[in-house]
Amino acid sequence: MTITTHATIIDGKAIAANLRKKIAGQVAALKEMFKLTPGLAVIIVGEDPASQVYVKNKGLAVTEAGMQSFQYTLPATTTQQELIAKIELLNSDPKVHGILVQLPLPKHIDEKVVINTVSPAKDVDGFHIENVGKLVTGQKDALVSCTPVGCIMLIKEVLGDISGKNAVVVGRSNIVGKPVAHLLLQENATVTIAHSRTTNLHEICQQADILVAAVGIPQLVKASWVKPGAVVIDVGINRVTLSDGATKLVGDVAFDEVFEVAGAITPVPGGVGPMTIACLLTNTLKAACTQHGIKVPAIS
Numbered sequence: 001m002t003i004t005t006h007a008t009i010i011d012g013k014a015i016a017a018n019l020r021k022k023i024a025g026q027v028a029a030l031k032e033m034f035k036l037t038p039g040l041a042v043i044i045v046g047e048d049p050a051s052q053v054y055v056k057n058k059g060l061a062v063t064e065a066g067m068q069s070f071q072y073t074l075p076a077t078t079t080q081q082e083l084i085a086k087i088e089l090l091n092s093d094p095k096v097h098g099i100l101v102q103l104p105l106p107k108h109i110d111e112k113v114v115i116n117t118v119s120p121a122k123d124v125d126g127f128h129i130e131n132v133g134k135l136v137t138g139q140k141d142a143l144v145s146c147t148p149v150g151c152i153m154l155i156k157e158v159l160g161d162i163s164g165k166n167a168v169v170v171g172r173s174n175i176v177g178k179p180v181a182h183l184l185l186q187e188n189a190t191v192t193i194a195h196s197r198t199t200n201l202h203e204i205c206q207q208a209d210i211l212v213a214a215v216g217i218p219q220l221v222k223a224s225w226v227k228p229g230a231v232v233i234d235v236g237i238n239r240v241t242l243s244d245g246a247t248k249l250v251g252d253v254a255f256d257e258v259f260e261v262a263g264a265i266t267p268v269p270g271g272v273g274p275m276t277i278a279c280l281l282t283n284t285l286k287a288a289c290t291q292h293g294i295k296v297p298a299i300s
């Protein structure tokens with residue numbers, strides 16, 4: 001008898017939908033008890049089509065959760081000074097509890113300066129240096145970036161406690177790799193940060209009970225890199241062109257082959273992506289409560 005095993009597919013879409021429903025319930029309670037409607041402002045500069053889709057989806061999710069959505073589409077020619085002036089207006093707008101500046105920004109604008117102009121209390125992306133510092137030093141009131149938080153939720157959904165597990169993060173970006181590594185460390189995992197220049201990357205990955213791929217290289221992680229039974233979280237979103245000229249979204253993991261080896265795996269799309277939006281709503285709710293001195297409801 002041949003027994004074939006394959007991974008459980010982690011349904012990020014369903015887990016995120018459940019989370020969004022809970023957030024909507026909390027927002028309704030906040031309106032009822034405190035007459036407070038959380039508001040999120042999203043700024044997009046330029047016309048990058050992928051960014052436009054992300055921003056539209058964020059706005060729809062915010063409205064669906066019962067929050068107020070403010071969207072600002074600025075031309076690609078917007079100066080850094082003009083963008084900063086807009087952020088400063090939003091920093092002092094009491095209806096706006098969260099501010100998100102969609103990245104990437106046009107080349108003539110310094111992202112670091114822009115990110116650090118957002119008030120740390122409204123920094124629902126968790127990119128401000130103050131929130132990054134709080135994450136690294138383990139302060140609970142940090143606003144932490146959304147994709148990493150979503151990854152941890154998915155991992156815990158499968159494993160529960162991850163204390164003592166070997167976690168390997170492939171990728172070292174400020175948006176995903178570094179913060180997800182710190183969150184894993186907070187959960188008492190043993191964490192290795194690897195990247196595109198790591199020597200013997202596949203051997204490092206083979207040690208992982210938890211493998212987070214966030215390196216932006218299509219289908220880099222192969223079945224032979226994956227420890228049987230490992231939990232594989234694929235953060236990659238890469239558009240590749242097929243031989244017939246059509247395009248397709250793929251992750252940083254060669255899904256079809258890794259599926260045969262892993263214990264659990266996120267699909268692309270429908271894995272990490274929906275969690276990012278759900279966590280953005282959580283952060284907006286948290287920011288609104290904190291700004292009004294209201295105890296932040298526990299949502300998980």
Ligand code: GUN
Binds near residue numbers: 100101102103104147
């Ligand atoms: N661009 C890609 N991912 C993100 C994100 O999480 N936040 C922002 N602001 N821009 C992004």
